[in-house]
Amino acid sequence: MNERYSRQQLFAPIGEAGQKKIREKHVVLIGAGALGTGNAEALVRAGIGKLTIIDRDYVEWSNLQRQQLYSEADAKERLPKAIAAKRRLEQVNSDVQIEAIVGDAGPEELEALVAEQRPHLLIDATDNFDARMVINDVAYKYSIPWIYGACVGSYGLSYAFIPGRTPCLYCLLETVPQGGLTCDTAGIISPTVQMVVSYQTAEALKILVEDREALRGKLVSFDLWTNEYAAIRIDAVKRDNCPTCGHDPSYPFLSYEQQTKTAVLCGRDSVQIRPSARRQYDLNELAALFRRQGLQAEANPYLVSVSIGDKRLVVFGDGRALVHGTKDVQEAKTIYYRYLG
């Protein structure tokens, strides 16, 4: 018996057979923020075969309070989260293959990844419903379970969506929540994150060891400050005519590509811009170009950060950019096109 996993194997519902199954599994994690780092560490320690991490952001000081894989050095270097997470996870468990993707998990990217690699499980660690609707469509189209998790303040909730067995997110929501409604600016405490991570990884382990009977099957929510707890069996909300999980699915969120070209990031006073065609920048050259214009620019192997008045423009190698200091998409676009053409 491999000592590393001995305690997990002693847990009867997993055992040696379960451990072997965990080892054969590939999990795709969408988002490497608070929930993402928690899920990643738990699954990598548990000894899965492969973890793919997709994240569009880089490490900042405000992340360190709860995003457990990151260090001060990562924030100083503005390391992309996917890269910083991979580095840390490889120190934690070198048995696990870690694939880091620095980029947006848009419909095109996520569907291509899932179609090619056919992972066993998708874990949602995003911070917005546009992304979750894309995950939902991809998961049901390719019949792969996905686990929703979300939190704000001391409140959190989770649900494991199983194609062919449970309703989907579209059935539950009927509409896509608009940005303002779910864009959370209320802050967050780390135990809330850990609790959602626990709900997600517990269901993940059940799915990975193929113990479907043990799945909770309920939408669960809690508030760690007001001490409330709720759990609802939601099978009854499944709709036969659902465009994602119904009898004639159209997967509407896989064709909404144009909507994802710009996005206001939740609670961040930042706008993301994706160029209509992929670009390829030499980041050192780009930083030099900014400096020649009298701007203060810093580059690392993944991005260039440049201050422009009270705004900051962060450009990734593929041309994707974050404009910090504004929530105004037009203003962000103006800055992007002025400096990047």
Added chain:
Amino acid sequence: MTLIVNGETITVPDEVKTVSDLLSHFRLDNKLAIVEVNVRIIQKHEYGITTLANGDRVEIVHFVGGG
């Protein structure tokens, strides 16, 4: 009226008569939520016409986006 909401016994004001009223009372009326009364899920269009009675067990889960 006394209700058991998310496992806690609470007393709500007399104005609270329906599921809609209860969501307003908790300031959840503009949030997306799933509501169950006595183990039956209430559809959104039924919130205004589903009346609550003393002792009802209500479970409310509302959605948030953060992560």
